[in-house]
Amino acid sequence: MTVFPREICRDETQALAHEWRVTNESTSYASTSIAGAITRRHHGLLVAPLDGSGALTVTLAKVDEEIEVDGQQYKLGTNEYVGNVIEPDGYLYLQQVSFDGTIAEFFYEAGRFHLTKTIWLGQGHNTTFVRYTLAEHSAPIRLTLIPLCDYRVRETLTQGSEQLRFHIQRLERGLQVTAFEGAVPYRLLVAPQFDFTPLDLWYWRFQLRGENNAAADLYVPGLVRAQVAPGTSFTLIATTESDDKIDFDSWRALERARARRTTPTTPQN
Numbered sequence: 155m156t157v158f159p160r161e162i163c164r165d166e167t168q169a170l171a172h173e174w175r176v177t178n179e180s181t182s183y184a185s186t187s188i189a190g191a192i193t194r195r196h197h198g199l200l201v202a203p204l205d206g207s208g209a210l211t212v213t214l215a216k217v218d219e220e221i222e223v224d225g226q227q228y229k230l231g232t233n234e235y236v237g238n239v240i241e242p243d244g245y246l247y248l249q250q251v252s253f254d255g256t257i258a259e260f261f262y263e264a265g266r267f268h269l270t271k272t273i274w275l276g277q278g279h280n281t282t283f284v285r286y287t288l289a290e291h292s293a294p295i296r297l298t299l300i301p302l303c304d305y306r307v308r309e310t311l312t313q314g315s316e317q318l319r320f321h322i323q324r325l326e327r328g329l330q331v332t333a334f335e336g337a338v339p340y341r342l343l344v345a346p347q348f349d350f351t352p353l354d355l356w357y358w359r360f361q362l363r364g365e366n367n368a369a370a371d372l373y374v375p376g377l378v379r380a381q382v383a384p385g386t387s388f389t390l391i392a393t394t395e396s397d398d399k400i401d402f403d404s405w406r407a408l409e410r411a412r413a414r415r416t417t418p419t420t421p422q423n
């Protein structure tokens with residue numbers, strides 16, 4: 155297992171330079187910098203083969219999180235924009251990051267909350283779980299998730315346009331995202347109850363420092379919000395699979411992932 159302590163997590167240069175990666179033990183994977191910012195073309199929370207060509211497609215690129223507790227707001231996401239602009243700087247709340255090829259865990263703490271984000275993929279499936287667990291000693295929080303969507307062959311970069319809008323279909327469990335006519339849909343599913351605020355906008359000019367500062371744009375369908383009580387979890391599932399291939403019990407799904415822990419995986423370009 156690879157572990158990055160607080161001293162590395164809270165150092166901007168190191169937090170953006172170090173990467174993590176977990177896989178479904180086949181071809182699909184999730185990977186970003188330990189800060190959560192995308193810094194390379196191959197980064198994404200669900201990168202998977204969507205057709206028979208063997209090419210990997212970046213679908214959900216990343217998720218930024220905002221926490222509201224006791225009237226205070228904390229932005230846990232980290233992004234770098236063109237011009238070396240870091241906004242927000244959520245890496246400053248990171249206590250530790252660990253990963254082993256199967257499971258990645260991020261420990262955040264500030265104010266009166268202690269939040270663990272756990273990311274893993276279903277074995278052999280194009281499904282990424284992102285689970286947020288609030289420690290029992292924390293105060294209750296309102297969690298806001300900002301999904302940043304993409305749809306591109308891994309070696310390319312997306313340039314957004316005011317005329318380009320992903321098609322978003324609201325589902326009982328979440329959202330279905332279709333980038334354009336003919337694209338393979340993917341779903342962002344959540345449990346338990348949630349609120350969704352449509353946005354339908356682009357976030358522009360993400361800077362990828364690992365790609366000679368190339369720029370990319372990402373699409374935000376809206377905001378997902380939920381109340382999280384101490385000792386409970388909220389899970390986002392990104393998937394191209396049908397319901398019968400998804401375990402919606404995130405605790406059980408995580409236990410399965412823990413049971414198949416692999417040796418550490420070195421991130422690849």
